[in-house]
Amino acid sequence: MMGLGLAIAAIAAYWVYNDAKGRGHDTGSAAMWAVGTFAFLIVCLPLYLIFGRKPNLRKRDEDAFDIEGCAVEELMHCSMCGGKVKIDFKACPYCGHTLKPKCEHCGRELEREWRICPYCQTPAPVK
Numbered sequence: 639m640m641g642l643g644l645a646i647a648a649i650a651a652y653w654v655y656n657d658a659k660g661r662g663h664d665t666g667s668a669a670m671w672a673v674g675t676f677a678f679l680i681v682c683l684p685l686y687l688i689f690g691r692k693p694n695l696r697k698r699d700e701d702a703f704d705i706e707g708c709a710v711e712e713l714m715h716c717s718m719c720g721g722k723v724k725i726d727f728k729a730c731p732y733c734g735h736t737l738k739p740k741c742e743h744c745g746r747e748l749e750r751e752w753r754i755c756p757y758c759q760t761p762a763p764v765k
């Protein structure tokens with residue numbers, strides 16, 4: 639009986655890990671959910687299903703693979719939904735979040751690599 643429980647927990651953990659990765663979790667948090675699921679299946683699996691899954695990435699299969707074809711350094715994660723976006727995207731295709739940083743002081747768009755706002759010299763917001 640114990641062995642069967644472990645097998646189910648392992649399968650669930652494996653599924654959670656892949657599902658979390660596909661939904662834009664990074665490896666660390668996907669692994670965390672997987673470990674939690676393995677150790678506390680009854681508690682963690684429902685928690686994952688409720689809180690861990692990211693509903694904005696429904697169409698993940700095609701989209702994610704498309705974008706995944708790019709060089710790694712051109713990818714970043716949307717700060718709003720965690721979806722994978724290319725570095726030169728102006729907005730997240732998953733949730734519509736505007737990705738270009740804005741100056742906190744004057745509100746103008748800043749290039750990502752700028753350290754300060756060239757318009758008013760306010761330090762650019764740190765990602």
Ligand SMILES: [Zn+2]
Pocket residue numbers: 716717718719720721730731732733734735
């Ligand atoms: Zn997003």
Ligand SMILES: [Zn+2]
Pocket residue numbers: 741742743744745746755756757758759760
């Ligand atoms: Zn400014």
